[in-house]
Amino acid sequence: MDRTLDLAHRLARFGAWSGGALVVLAAVVIGVDIALRKLFVLSIGGASELSGYVLAIGSSWAFALALLDRAHIRIDSLYVVLPTRICAALDILGLVVMLAFAGLLTWQGWHVFYQSFQFGSRALTPIATPLLYPQFLWLVGLVYFVVVIVLLLARASHAFVTGDIATVQRIAGSRTGKEDLEEELESLRRRADGTEARP
């Protein structure tokens, strides 16, 4: 179970990197577009349309990573003063509501894709992109998000039932400001080491 989660985490990270790479690529395309427009009064066009697809695909591919890294914001004003057992119950409740939302989103997303597939819908732009391709990639991210929620929910529920509250908190707990900070400091330290290591 833990190994499956670990694998899911690695795949999620890979999804985020790929999405990030697409973002950089889109930035380059936009840069070229501006340069051509300004220097040669020439427009290749479509940069903004493609960037839109990149945003949709990139973020849907990173939903799962944000969940696994517990980056989806929660309000913890009450949470922090409650006993850990109740917190763990809330963590699981949070996952259940998230699953309901993501499930519905994916189901409706499937309809969007299926309609484009059935009617061969194209974007109302000069490129007339067949919408089914970007929508398929978007849908893949959504489906993976649902799969990861189910995995997390199964692992967290199992841990909760067997009384392993620490595990519930580790994989599904609300991030505290302290954790955010430690990561920030850790990356600062690594940067500082990098400076010294350089000749």
Added chain:
Amino acid sequence: MIWITIALLIGLLALSIPIAAALAALGLTLDYFYSFLPLRLALGEMSWGVSTDFILFAIPLFVLLGELLLRSGIAERMYGAMSQWLSWLPGGLMLSNIGPCTLFAAVSGSSVATAATIGTVAVGEIERHGYNERLFLGTIAAGGTLGILIPPSIVMIVYGALTETSIPQLYLAGIIPGLVLAGFFMITVIIACVWRPAWGGDKIAISWGQRWSTLPDLGPPLIIFVVVIGSIYSGLATPTESAALGVLMALVLAGWKGRLTATMLREALEGTMRTTAMIMLILIAATFLSFVVTSVGIGRQVTELITDSGLTPMQTMWMIVGLYLVLGMFMESLSMMIATVPIITPVVISMGFDPIWFGVLMMLLLETALITPPVGLNLFIVQGVRTKGQIRDVMIGSFPFVVAMLAMIVVLVLYPDLAMWLPNNVGR
């Protein structure tokens, strides 16, 4: 219906349900009980629409820009340089915390990263130069909030997208209030240090030679700021395109400094996409909620409630300000804005206020939320950096700056032109 909605929202958030899921659950509940047609069937098309909005593509770009500046060490060096240039003023480094915080927060767009980075560098200086510890910590916590108001601000893009307000105009409107607020912070420090000279610590002697030698460190962030802001207002690029230019520039600068390694890039991309995913999921849910709230007529009910109360628009505005100040004590600022803007903004506009002006006011209220106890993200971060003492010190030290922010809010409500002068006179 209004009260049920508010009670449900508070309930879901208090249970610590992730914001995106909580907003969606609220939307679905309202849809189920009050809507004639099942609005949830529109969720797919709607989220595809939000996710492919070119304006919102600025979010991953600006987040990435901040990550690159931070991870390449460009931002840290800027702090070092600015502190040398501002060290002669009364209160020395405390003032220089505010200056670089302003710039750092503006270019990095993250108050957490700002407070953490500057906090780490600066905390060691407290004892070395005998500053008043509380006030010093307050400058870091408060200085870190300025990034929301000064462009390029990610929060402003989100506000602009939610309310269909022009982002270049919002950026213009934020500049003067942002600088004035930074000025208020500095005046706060100067007043405190003139009143109690001991708080100001030793004078630090720095030669002009040292100062000039740090000048090149100010270059890169300045270049990026000019590229991003300049390209918007020269008409060369839209806000999203300018963000792309900023990213390309940051890549070039990081590469030139020899910091553009594969590991660094991978970490930056991972962080960027994680933050983007978090924001986008909330935006999808908020758009759906906003659609439901409008369709079932809650927006109209809120407007009627306020009209029937017989309050003048000005009195209502003070009530809204009060409401946000209270909410801000308990809620994280971005989610506070996204959850409330779809309901509040139409009311504000119907009373005759300008949405751009209200956007700036909103940013000020969000900044205040970052440093008002008991829940203030920047307070926690600064406390975390120092590793000893109690969080009470940070809260007390931040208090004078909360007062400065409140003063700024009053000034902005009484003199809307402070925000509106630039957008009214430039680029229209």
